[in-house]
Amino acid sequence: MHELACPTCGTSAQYDFKNYLMICPFCSETFKHNVETGEKDPYLDHYIIPNTMAPKAVRDMTLEWLKRLHHNPKMVDKEYVVASVEGLSLPFWAISLEAHTHWTGLAQRRTRIQDHGIGSDFLNESGKFRRTYRWGVNARHNICELWGIARMHEPKEKVLVNWDGFPLDSTFSRGHIEKPQTDRSAYDAKESFEFKFANGLPISGIQVDEETAIRRASQHVDHYHHQIAGLYVDFLVDCRTEVEIAGIQLIHLPFWHVTYYYRPQTALRHFYKPAVKHVLIEGYSSGVLHGELALTRTDxxxxxxxxxxxxxxxxxxxxxxxxxxxxxxxxxxxxxxxxxxxxxAVKSKVPQMAHSAVDSATDSGGILEARRVEIV
Ligand SMILES: [Zn+2]
Missing domain, CATH: 1.20.5 (Single alpha-helices involved in coiled-coils or other helix-helix interfaces)
Structure with missing residues (x-):
């Protein structure tokens, strides 16, 4: 830790030079500090999505979520115990980008052509598509710092997610168990960064620079589009994605991590060993981003x-x-x-993780299984 004076309010405070950007604890000013020259540059594009939840509301919402999934909602208060509620405001780079993808591949003919060799069963196909995103990339070195945040992207296509970035708007609008009180998206509700908007959540420092974040976002989108292109054909021959970056902003996002136990009241309790389960909730409009179910198939x-x-x-x-x-x-x-x-025994070696929202009650899809393996 080193002592520095804030370039805006002039107050001295202790700063960790391992962070890429410094945040003044007094006036919330964000600035870049050049260790060699001592120069301080204010960083203006720093925002925060306000946290609107308190620990009790998070706890109540988790129990409500469990009630929606339970075949007998009245038993939830007796059988489920919330063990911990922990909130954190984490920094993400939000990269506005447009991605153009061109692909070519081979699709198998529906009807076989006799006597023309194996290759003649296939047709050449090609296509292109274009998408725009506000792509979120974690600005912390440890992307597994909080349970569930390393696999936030849940695409509507059937693809295997092996990247940690995610489209900010669709992610921070999913998993609502009740209609949100406001129509404003999380992104629209952002404020210029000030500690007060965290409403009590600890603020994590910014460790990753823009250049790294942009490179990572481009790689994530490239992987994602490659997999989408693969869905059109049986053999993807070529796939080229060009990513145009339109802008980059830094946004602190509010998260709540809940752990709970399940203690069955039925005869099952003699056989079932209570294990800790996790739920990840976004703190702006209270969506359940990820949630583990108590009684899984393994149990x-x-x-x-x-x-x-x-x-x-x-x-x-x-x-x-x-x-x-x-x-x-x-x-x-x-x-x-x-x-x-x-x-x-084989299954329990792999950490369990279920999709968010109500549809997680019936999780057993092949993609989800594969995703679990990725997490290890
Ligand atoms: Zn200051």
Whole structure:
């Protein structure tokens, strides 16, 4: 930490020179500091999306979200315990860009042409598309600092997301469990950066520079468009994306991270080990960006292993004292138990992560499974 005087209000404060930009704790001025020359340049394009939530509201909203997903909403207050609520205002570079993609590829014919060789089954296809984004790139070195923020993009196309950037507008307008009170988008509600708009959330420092952010955004969009192009054809031969940068701004975004436990009241509680689950909420219009469900398929398979295992032992005893036919059923039950145990052991090595919003109740899609693996 080093002491510096703010170029605007002149007040001295301690600053971490590892940060790319400094923020004055007194007047909220953002400035770039050249360590060698001592020069200080105000940075004007720094905004903040106000946090509108308090910890209690976040907690209540998480329980409400669980109620919407639970088959018996009345049980939620008894069975779910919110363990922690933590808020953070994180810096993101918002890069306005336009991406033009040209692609060529081969699409298989519906009907086969006989005797013309394997290659004749395919048609040459080509196309182009253009999209504009306000692309968000994390301005922290550790993109996994907060649970769920490294995979924020949930495209409408069936593609595998392996980038951390995301379109700001569609991301910060998803996952609402109730209609937001305001029609203003999160981006439109941004204010020039001042600490007061965080409404109590800690503000994280800016570590990544614009040049890196623009390069990363271009790579993310290039990957994304490459995958979209791949959906048009069976074999993508060539794909070229040109990215035009229209502008860049720095925006602090409000997040809330909630952890909760599930303690079943039914007979399930004897088999189910409560595990901590996570939910990520945006603090402007209260959308659930990501949410983990308490009872996942892995848990159910684990419970199945125990139940069938107990049954196998019981049936084996019946076979010994009553009729040998029970041995056969015992063996069958034992095999199912062993298989379930194996499946739940394999699955539980991979962190569980469900999509946000209500549709996460039925998650089991192939894409989601693959995405889980990516996170490891
Ligand atoms: Zn100042």
């Amino acid at each position: 159910k398979v684990g419970v199945n292993a125990i139940v069938t295992g107990v049954a196998a032992v019981f049936l084996f005893l019946l076979g010994a004292i009553w009729h040998p036919a029970f041995f056969l059923v015992a063996i069958f039950s034992g095999v199912i138990s062993a298989a379930s145990l194996y499946m739940s």
